[in-house]
Amino acid sequence: MKTLDDLLSEGVAGRRVLVRADLNVPLDGDKITDDGRVRASVPTIKKLADAGAKVVVAAHLGRPKGTPDPKFSLAPVAARLGELLGTSVALAQDVTGASARSTVDGLTDGAVALLENVRFDARETSKDQAERTALASEYAELADAFVSDGFGVVHRKQASVYDVARLLPAYAGGLVLAEVEVLRKLTGDPAKPYVVVLGGSKVSDKLAVIESLLPKVDQLLVGGGMCFTFLAAQGLGVGDSLLEADMIDTCKRLLAESGDKIMLPADVVIADDFSAEANTETVLVAQMYEHWKGLDIGPITVERYSAALEQAGTVFWNGPMGVFELAPFAEGTRGVAQAIAGSGAFSVVGGGDSAAAVRRLGIAEDGFSHISTGGGASLEFLEGKDLPGVSVLEG
Ligand SMILES: Nc1ncnc2c1ncn2[C@@H]1O[C@H](COP(=O)(O)OP(=O)(O)O)[C@@H](O)[C@H]1O
Numbered sequence: 001m002k003t004l005d006d007l008l009s010e011g012v013a014g015r016r017v018l019v020r021a022d023l024n025v026p027l028d029g030d031k032i033t034d035d036g037r038v039r040a041s042v043p044t045i046k047k048l049a050d051a052g053a054k055v056v057v058a059a060h061l062g063r064p065k066g067t068p069d070p071k072f073s074l075a076p077v078a079a080r081l082g083e084l085l086g087t088s089v090a091l092a093q094d095v096t097g098a099s100a101r102s103t104v105d106g107l108t109d110g111a112v113a114l115l116e117n118v119r120f121d122a123r124e125t126s127k128d129q130a131e132r133t134a135l136a137s138e139y140a141e142l143a144d145a146f147v148s149d150g151f152g153v154v155h156r157k158q159a160s161v162y163d164v165a166r167l168l169p170a171y172a173g174g175l176v177l178a179e180v181e182v183l184r185k186l187t188g189d190p191a192k193p194y195v196v197v198l199g200g201s202k203v204s205d206k207l208a209v210i211e212s213l214l215p216k217v218d219q220l221l222v223g224g225g226m227c228f229t230f231l232a233a234q235g236l237g238v239g240d241s242l243l244e245a246d247m248i249d250t251c252k253r254l255l256a257e258s259g260d261k262i263m264l265p266a267d268v269v270i271a272d273d274f275s276a277e278a279n280t281e282t283v284l285v286a287q288m289y290e291h292w293k294g295l296d297i298g299p300i301t302v303e304r305y306s307a308a309l310e311q312a313g314t315v316f317w318n319g320p321m322g323v324f325e326l327a328p329f330a331e332g333t334r335g336v337a338q339a340i341a342g343s344g345a346f347s348v349v350g351g352g353d354s355a356a357a358v359r360r361l362g363i364a365e366d367g368f369s370h371i372s373t374g375g376g377a378s379l380e381f382l383e384g385k386d387l388p389g390v391s392v393l394e395g
């Protein structure tokens with residue numbers, strides 16, 4: 001696999017280099033609430049710019065529906081990236097259209113431009129390889145070389161992650177290399193017990209991962225939006241909580257096959273609305289109300305999960321335990337984060353929101369051995385799955 005250092009030693013002055021970064025940050029309106037991913041992307045971009053490249057950054061934000069949507073514009077990200085780089089970053093108004101082409105044509109050596117959200121073009125995430133390749137060819141026309149540095153997105157077989165790497169000379173960026181190196185420590189011979197904590201809201205993505213992860217771990221602690229499909233599989237009513245109904249049978253089977261490894265919440269914080277002003281109650285999982293939503297794990301659960309984490313030799317955590325962005329539902333995530341940070345285990349936390357939660361809840365970052373920018377990407381790596389955005393670089 002060729003790396004950023006190889007590209008730099010080939011010489012990049014005056015060459016256009018397309019960098020796929022993961023700039024998918026949490027926003028409150030147009031305010032970035034955690035800029036961790038932007039910061040993590042700076043070193044690679046800066047090295048290229050300092051070496052005189054014309055740097056063209058491609059990234060996604062959220063999950064727009066394949067068409068331009070101002071809510072998902074990268075404008076706030078372009079501004080923040082410019083502040084961190086100490087230079088202005090031109091934002092193209094489209095992905096590969098007239099604005100992108102003229103923005104790239106206007107770049108001087110060492111300057112940086114950002115394309116608009118790549119997911120504004122439906123071909124980016126298409127299942128049809130020909131469609132993705134057509135878009136990838138348009139990216140390839142904007143650059144002479146490609147650097148894959150968006151670790152958080154390397155598990156996606158998408159045009160700006162995978163297909164473009166087949167059309168341009170492609171190199172692994174510093175962030176991708178660093179993340180893979182740390183995560184390898186978890187796939188070798190992790191110190192036991194190896195405890196994985198899973199939560200968050202990308203339920204179907206992550207339920208799919210559990211099956212292959214279970215044989216590798218000693219204990220799986222489930223919280224966040226993830227837990228309700230398991231609780232439903234146990235025959236419990238979960239009200240209006242996040243539920244992946246077509247995965248209930250899978251969860252039943254997983255509980256039957258590996259129930260001793262899977263820990264589920266004993267109590268949850270429920271609310272009559274998805275809001276900080278909602279009425280809330282803490283109830284045992286068998287007592288959830290119809291039409292209320294489970295938005296956090298409860299204190300009994302935090303205590304049990306903390307006890308398991310105290311014993312751990314290795315911990316991997318992805319996905320907040322609740323809607324930590326709203327104060328009434330932040331305590332589960334805080335409690336589990338504190339338990340991991342205090343455990344003394346080799347600990348990795350991964351995922352845009354999980355990493356943001358650590359910082360926002362004021363948990364000391366040095367309590368974790370590594371804070372990864374990728375949640376789903378880390379999980380798929382730990383599962384032993386091929387990461388298309390990495391293996392494509394291996395040729
Ligand atoms: N019980 C829940 N119901 C709905 N959303 C939840 C729940 N618990 C956590 N979340 C949400 O999950 C989101 C993060 O999920 P995800 O993207 O899977 O994590 P990460 O970015 O760390 O990989 C957060 O915005 C959080 O509010």
Ligand SMILES: O=C(OP(=O)(O)O)[C@H](O)COP(=O)(O)O
Nearest residue numbers: 024152153351352374375376377
């Ligand atoms: O936020 C991300 O992943 P994560 O929530 O698993 O950390 C990445 O930017 C990938 O986004 P996607 O899951 O919409 O493809």
